[in-house]
Amino acid sequence: METAVVLLDTSGTGGLTMRRLAQELKVTPTALYWHVKTKDDVLDLALDRVFAEVQLPEKTNEWRADVRTLVSRWREVMLAHSWAPALIGRPMLGPNVLARTEFLQASLARSGMSESELTVRTRLLANFVIGSALTEATWHQTGDPATRGEARDLITADPDRYPTLTASGHLDEQRWSDADLFERGLDALLADTGLATPPSHPTGRT
Amino acid sequence: METAVVLLDTSGTGGLTMRRLAQELKVTPTALYWHVKTKDDVLDLALDRVFAEVQLPEKTNEWRADVRTLVSRWREVMLAHSWAPALIGRPMLGPNVLARTEFLQASLARSGMSESELTVRTRLLANFVIGSALTEATWHQTGDPATRGEARDLITADPDRYPTLTASGHLDEQRWSDADLFERGLDALLADTGLATPPSHPTGRT
């Protein structure tokens, strides 16, 4: 798995081949099939290994901070392995994934929201992270940063068609960074009305 | 492209093959390479064709309703072609994609928020939709609905490890549907503080 992840990191999803993996391990391609049932298994295991890199934060007494830390780390790990977000299109039930979701939902639960609201907010946050990672990874993967400039030019060349996008500087890296936009999106998700505000006097746990 | 989309719909990403596509078109595989440079081009074009299915809503005088309509349609189209969300991991700059983003951002702009807030909210919404579509498509794709039940059992079998997930009925289709959770997530995104509330007396445009 270690070398599978390395292969994926260096040459993307297309770079992982049973034959190349075997070669890297100095072994016959067919030997892999004793350890693993199919290539999809390799991908599942590699993905789970990446999720294991997302360290669960120390629990503080500010649940919002805990959520933010978890979710920011999650995004960073996915961006570090930019092939990963696109692979989420398969059932993810490894223990690492579940532990991460448990932590997220447990933190949110500390706000005192109702059970159904809790489910809604968990999905909202998780899907925002996944969506962000997927779209951002797109630009990371096309190694070439010029692509993004061309994309912006495509918009600004047609200001009649895309007036708002042009005016707001969509995709303009000079004005906003992906990381900032992500953090501010998080601000919005955590600052909503409908969420109980933290008690003014924290329940003085030692 | 039409038959490419059909092929993708019926047998997923793995089912689209230059050779099979050619066969369906009663043509030699190599003939395709006169019309298209590479297989990735076929995927890009198929994806763009799917985005064209997302009809832009009529503009009403409630921007929130417009956003909701657009974004719900967007999700539905992606779920109708469940191979599509995973393909978003490539630059999407077809005119259909841009027109959709323009409509979304223009609608949001009518709330009167600042330009930087506008950029944040556009990304927030778009990434939520993408993330939702990607995770939901996962379960659609494994045609077998039992998988999801097994997934839930995996959680409830270990209530000590996943107390919150167990209690909140994560993945319990009896309690919540994906569509409802999505709509309620949208509620949260559109009801936030920080967004100007609509004027009590609508600016009486005829």
Next chain:
DNA sequence: ACCTGAACACCGTTCAAGT
């Protein structure tokens, strides 16, 4: 328990050649 060798059915893509 773990690996090899040979083989099968399939890929994407190129390139010269046809009409």
Next chain:
DNA sequence: ACCTGAACACCGTTCAAGT
């Protein structure tokens, strides 16, 4: 302008066989 035929280098996977 559009398509065919032959060919190349590569896939994932199976299965009998070795140690």
